[in-house]
Every structure is written in C-alpha cells, then in structure tokens.
Amino acid sequence: MIILISNSSEKPIYQQIAEQIKEQILSKELADGDMLPSIRSLARELKISVITTKKAYTELERERFVETVPGKGTFVAKANLEYLKEMRMRRVEEHLTSALKEAKTINLNFDELVQILKILSEE
Secondary structure (H helix, E strand, C coil): CCCCCCCCCCCCHHHHHHHHHHHHHHCCCCCCCCECCCHHHHHHHHCCCHHHHHHHHHHHHHCCCEEEECCCEEEECCCCHHHHHHHHHHHHHHHHHHHHHHHHHCCCCHHHHHHHHHHHHHC
C-alpha cells in the first residue's frame, strides 16, 4: 500500500490518507480482507502523528471501507457492492459537475454535451 502525503495540499493529512486508501479499495488494489498496516506502523512510515493516522482509520471505518478487529488489526471490509457502486456514481457526478462548469465557460449547450458523451462512449 502506497500513500503519498502532500504538505502543500489544502486537505488535512488524515483526509489525504483516507482518500488514497478508499481509492485503492475502489480500484481493487486492496481486496476484501487485506490487512492494513497498524496505526503506529503507518504513522512511523509516513512520519506523522499516530493521532492523525487513527483519525484516517476512524473515518474509513465510519464509511464502512474497513473493519477493525480488536487485537488483530484493521482489514478491508467485505465489499458492499451497492455501497461501492454508490461511491463510484458520486465520483462520476463530481467529474460531470466539473465538466459542466468547464462547458459553461465556453457556452456549450446541452445537445453539444450529449454529442460529446456519445462520441466518448463509443471509443
């Protein structure tokens, strides 16, 4: 598992960690049941506070991406396929929202946007 922290990012470090782990789960780089590094181990590796790492893991657990088994560790949760689909749909919506904002800056109309989507979906 590779996690890169950017000190120049506006996002807090715990959020950067959580987002990168989520992405690795969604892209199946991390599979159901895979064990994550311990909180202390990850903190040591990233040279950050244990509290920051704990906060990232707590967020991941709250969002049901991971499960913590006391005395054993933190594991990638068994995939809730509907939930993962919902997460991916949300990412698509975010990308489309961004594309729409960009399209508005050059006055693309709805039909032109649909045409672009059709062309892209045929590739």
